[in-house]
Amino acid sequence: MKSRQQFSLQKNNSFAVYATTPIIYYPNSEQDLQLLAAVTSEPFYILGAGSNTLFVEGVTPVIIKPEFLGIHVNETEEYYQVNAACGENWHDLVCFCIDKGINGLENLALIPGSVGAAPVQNIGAYGVEIADFIESVTWFYFAKNKSQQLTQAQCQFDYRDSIFKNALKNKGIITDITLRFPKNWQPKLNYQGLNTLPKNSHARVIMDTVIAIRNAKLPDPKVIPNAGSFFKNPVVSAEQFLLLKSNHPEIAAYQQDNGTVKLAAGWLIERAGLKGYQLNGAAVHNKQALVLTNIDSACGADIKNLALHVQQTVLALFAIMLQPEVRMLGEQGEVTLGAIN
Ligand SMILES: Cc1cc2nc3c(=O)[nH]c(=O)nc-3n(C[C@H](O)[C@H](O)[C@H](O)COP(=O)(O)OP(=O)(O)OC[C@H]3O[C@@H](n4cnc5c(N)ncnc54)[C@H](O)[C@@H]3O)c2cc1C
CATH class of the missing domain: 3.30.465.10 (Uridine Diphospho-n-acetylenolpyruvylglucosamine Reductase; domain 3)
Structure with missing residues (x-):
């Protein structure tokens, strides 16, 4: 099976952040996967095209990048x-x-x-x-x-x-x-x-x-590196929605079949005044607030810190904890955004 040691993943993530893996494996058959079973007793991460993944440290665990085709x-x-x-x-x-x-x-x-x-x-x-x-x-x-x-x-x-x-x-x-x-x-x-x-x-x-x-609507990751929507749209109860609507009558919301209400996370971020907000080389996109971007050689931690700032600002204003859609990977495996996440 093909593999590479000390492999740079900068071209394997749509945020284009720098990170190196000690080893990357490219299985393309069930036999290859059987050989990898031993590897999976240590921290590892399965990587596709890296368009929903943020490497938050300079080093990742072992990467398995399946290459099955057909x-x-x-x-x-x-x-x-x-x-x-x-x-x-x-x-x-x-x-x-x-x-x-x-x-x-x-x-x-x-x-x-x-x-x-x-x-x-x-x-x-x-x-x-x-x-x-x-x-x-x-x-x-x-x-x-x-x-x-x-x-x-x-x-x-x-x-x-x-x-x-x-x-x-x-x-x-x-x-x-x-x-x-x-x-x-x-x-x-x-x-x-x-x-x-x-x-x-x-x-x-x-x-x-x-x-x-x-x-x-969306920035092209090849031009402005990003991973699409950074956060999921939060779903709240009908009661919580009525409370929010009384304070913010123009809130963007979609009624769900089960009685809950889905809110537009992008609207919450924009209303919190964060559209275009920049932190080191990372930025909230100036046209689509739900998209966090790497505008100037940001590292993964810069983007994570920006996401944390967005999460905390929206929490303080709307009492809603945005949950990341993007998967975050540290040296020892997946990490969450904040201690309270
Ligand atoms: C510009 C842009 C727009 C986007 N728009 C949308 C959108 O409209 N809707 C939407 O839903 N998403 C959207 N996304 C997010 C992204 O495209 C999806 O999440 C996509 O499925 C990620 O694929 P990937 O191969 O790049 O995943 P990766 O980032 O490589 O991996 C994502 C997760 O899947 C796991 N994984 C990958 N491959 C496998 C496998 N073979 N077996 C088991 N686990 C695996 C990884 O471990 C990781 O947890 C957008 C992203 C970008 C950059």
């Missing part, structure tokens, strides 16, 4: 079934499907990263989540040294959450996913920006619209 399509009368390996690029998979007339992923276009990471935080955008299409996930379990299939229900998907961030964290690797797309596809156009499109829009038109909106 996309296979099955077709029945009612649906398409697409199996994609974890090392494939997510946006390339979306384009592959749309090119083949397999509709469903168009709202999830241009989300950076690998296929293997997509179920981990249940990637979502424009009213659609990957959970909507997951039929099964192949999971290589280090303790058992073999693969098993997890059904959609077993993945315990939730908003930016899944079993892979909880009970199965650091216990194995997603090697491939199987998605199911019913042929009686219906476009999802409820989301702002898509709701002006004709009801019978082709999936490619929707994808192109999503790409155009994302390019206009």
Whole structure:
């Protein structure tokens, strides 16, 4: 199996921060993973494309970067079934499907990263989540040294959450996913920006619209290094929302089916006066306050400190503790944002 020692990860994270790993392994078969079982008794981190990861120290633990490749399509009368390996690029998979007339992923276009990471935080955008299409996930379990299939229900998907961030964290690797797309596809156009499109829009038109909106709204990590939304949108109870609304009548909020209310974290950060705020080389993006950026050779700790400042300022003003969406990695493994996080 390919590996490298004392490897710089600066080109392997979308914040473009400096960090070195003592060793990085590139497994691409189940046999490779079986060889790695011993490595996983020490701190390690599975890295995809690094677009949801912040290295907060100059050194990381051992890195496992799976490079399984391949996309296979099955077709029945009612649906398409697409199996994609974890090392494939997510946006390339979306384009592959749309090119083949397999509709469903168009709202999830241009989300950076690998296929293997997509179920981990249940990637979502424009009213659609990957959970909507997951039929099964192949999971290589280090303790058992073999693969098993997890059904959609077993993945315990939730908003930016899944079993892979909880009970199965650091216990194995997603090697491939199987998605199911019913042929009686219906476009999802409820989301702002898509709701002006004709009801019978082709999936490619929707994808192109999503790409155009994302390019206009989000900084390109290749130009301004970032990891997209740094924080999750907080979900509060109906009572807490009424209290907040009485103090901030214009608060941006989305009613959830279960009676709770999702708030726009970007709105809270902007209202706290932090849009464009800079700390060392790190900055709250001046157009999209939910995105923290590396504007001038910031190190991981600079970005973490900025995130902590944002979290504490929003807490003091709105009594809401923002939770990071980005995964933070120190030398000994994953770390949290603050002592109270
Ligand atoms: C500009 C920009 C826009 C973004 N927009 C969105 C958006 O609209 N919606 C959204 O949901 N996200 C968004 N993101 C976040 C990011 O694209 C997703 O979280 C993506 O899934 C990360 O993929 P990655 O391969 O880069 O993950 P990494 O950062 O490499 O890893 C993320 C997590 O997944 C784990 N992991 C990676 N691969 C595997 C595997 N094979 N098996 C098990 N665990 C694994 C890692 O250990 C880590 O915990 C955005 C990011 C950027 C930079």
